[in-house]
Amino acid sequence: MIFETVKQIVAATRSYRSFDPSRPIEYDVMREIIDAARYCPSAANLQPLKYRIVAGDETDAVLPLTRWAGYFRDIKLPPDGRTPTGYIVILHDTSVSPETDYSKMDVGIAAEVIMLAASELGYGGCMIGSFDRDGIKKALGVPDGLVPVLVLALGTPDETVLITEVKDGDVKYFRDGKGLHFVPKRSLEEVVIE
């Protein structure tokens, strides 16, 4: 894979919060994606992460337990009828190891690999860190010892998200009059320290 391709895939893998209900992500596709994520690096190679796939009718139970786009006060996301068609809930298995800073790094690595893989397969979604942990455990019947740490909402995006530059230090994402979503990213000059 050439470097420009890696950069393009990362740039194209944005957070999407509106989905086409006619093109759902299937259970088996999410399972395949997790098969890629299990090759991820893991601190001390402990591999404490487990994954709960949510598809079909079960998805309705997850949405009300998740919180979206905290910067927006007046825009309801996802819009009614344009909700995620699948979820992958990343769980920490405390029978493997206790939760640590390192295990949280494992979560981030696995989560981005899942989003990149989904993107390459024509899907997309949003990492959701703000969710009701107890509610998710109950709704999905998650066994004791498995702690939900991150929810990945997935589907076929039906909105446009564009990268823009950070201006005057403002990192808040915003939407224009046409509903295009802009995500400011810090410049290379700002993030590489000399």
Ligand SMILES: Cc1cc2nc3c(=O)[nH]c(=O)nc-3n(C[C@H](O)[C@H](O)[C@H](O)COP(=O)(O)O)c2cc1C
């Ligand atoms: C660890 C993590 C947790 C996040 N939690 C939420 C969340 O609870 N709700 C939400 O709408 N977006 C969430 N996001 C998405 C961020 O808002 C998004 O990554 C950011 O706005 C930049 O947009 P981009 O992903 O398109 O670059 C989360 C992202 C990360 C990495």
